[in-house]
Amino acid sequence: SQIDLHTLYGGVVPEIASRKHIEKINQVVRKALADASCTLDDITAVAVTYGPGLVGALLVGVAEAKAIAYAAKKPLVGVHHIEGHICANYIENKELEPPFLCLVASGGHTHLVKVADYGKYEIIGRTRDDAAGEAYDKVARAIGLGYPGGPKIDRIAREGNPDAIKFPKANVDGAKYDFSFSGLKSAVLKMKGESFDPADIAASFQKAVVEVLVEKSMQAAEDYSMRKFAIAGGVASNTALRTAMEAACAKRGIQFYHPSPIYCTDNAAMIGAAGFYEYLAGTRHGWDLNAVPNLKLGER
Ligand code: KG4
Numbered sequence: 227s228q229i230d231l232h233t234l235y236g237g238v239v240p241e242i243a244s245r246k247h248i249e250k251i252n253q254v255v256r257k258a259l260a261d262a263s264c265t266l267d268d269i270t271a272v273a274v275t276y277g278p279g280l281v282g283a284l285l286v287g288v289a290e291a292k293a294i295a296y297a298a299k300k301p302l303v304g305v306h307h308i309e310g311h312i313c314a315n316y317i318e319n320k321e322l323e324p325p326f327l328c329l330v331a332s333g334g335h336t337h338l339v340k341v342a343d344y345g346k347y348e349i350i351g352r353t354r355d356d357a358a359g360e361a362y363d364k365v366a367r368a369i370g371l372g373y374p375g376g377p378k379i380d381r382i383a384r385e386g387n388p389d390a391i392k393f394p395k396a397n398v399d400g401a402k403y404d405f406s407f408s409g410l411k412s413a414v415l416k417m418k419g420e421s422f423d424p425a426d427i428a429a430s431f432q433k434a435v436v437e438v439l440v441e442k443s444m445q446a447a448e449d450y451s452m453r454k455f456a457i458a459g460g461v462a463s464n465t466a467l468r469t470a471m472e473a474a475c476a477k478r479g480i481q482f483y484h485p486s487p488i489y490c491t492d493n494a495a496m497i498g499a500a501g502f503y504e505y506l507a508g509t510r511h512g513w514d515l516n517a518v519p520n521l522k523l524g525e526r
């Protein structure tokens with residue numbers, strides 16, 4: 227993890243991220259192989275995230291994956307970062323199969339995705355402005371909790387009163403499945419200087435976020451007659467979101483799935499899981515694979 231380094235600056239510094247990737251990537255690959263007691267000979271294919279994201283970090287991974295695949299004579303499978311988050315659900319839930327609906331909430335995305343089949347995605351709702359994780363991070367900074375904000379708000383909110391402050395709902399008029407978190411974020415930022423308990427602000431902010439995520443997700447699940455619902459992305463490790471979503475699904479007889487926290491935030495296992503299904507579907511990339519910072523879900 228690079229979290230300690232970025233904490234010094236209050237957020238991810240792109241240049242530091244890619245420099246550290248270059249320094250560590252060979253060590254990490256070697257350790258992963260050693261921990262799994264295998265060599266490159268035991269591996270069928272090499273999967274790599276090629277977008278979306280910070281171009282510097284993506285480039286390091288893509289170059290490394292191409293080098294390994296070329297040297298070891300293995301197929302190369304490029305994976306969409308969000309597809310990785312969704313596929314994190316397959317790692318521990320062996321019985322989960324499409325179709326299902328998935329809420330992906332990370333630092334860069336808040337999407338409601340219909341997973342029609344392996345590798346077949348339809349985005350039915352999205353944020354119009356900030357991502358849910360981004361709102362968590364900005365609010366955390368504003369109330370003096372620092373980086374990374376999500377887990378810190380999650381923790382401190384347990385000691386606060388979620389009804390202490392009435393924040394605006396993260397709704398978008400007329401768009402049933404779309405989100406908007408910038409109004410909510412601004413409402414919290416405007417409270418700077420007011421004498422409120424940070425735990426109450428955190429709990430009230432979190433309640434507003436969780437309510438809208440659950441409401442829209444359940445509306446979509448009902449409209450699309452989905453019997454299975456999954457959450458993914460860094461924000462999916464949020465305890466309040468998980469508890470509320472679990473209850474809402476149980477009430478409607480919908481099967482609820484979520485990855486363990488370690489598979490919610492960015493990790494390599496989820497890219498391996500997505501790569502596995504892409505490989506089975508015949509996806510192969512050439513040595514000209516490049517980083518695509520704004521790659522769209524479902525694009526090849
Ligand atoms: O998926 P992720 O690791 O990276 C991206 O692809 O963006 O998500 C990171 C985001 C950050 O905004 C972080 O604050 C948020 O996920 N996050 C959380 C929690 N853990 C991480 N948000 C709320 N509650 C958490 N427990």
Ligand code: ZN
Nearest residue numbers: 311332491492
């Ligand atoms: Zn991510």
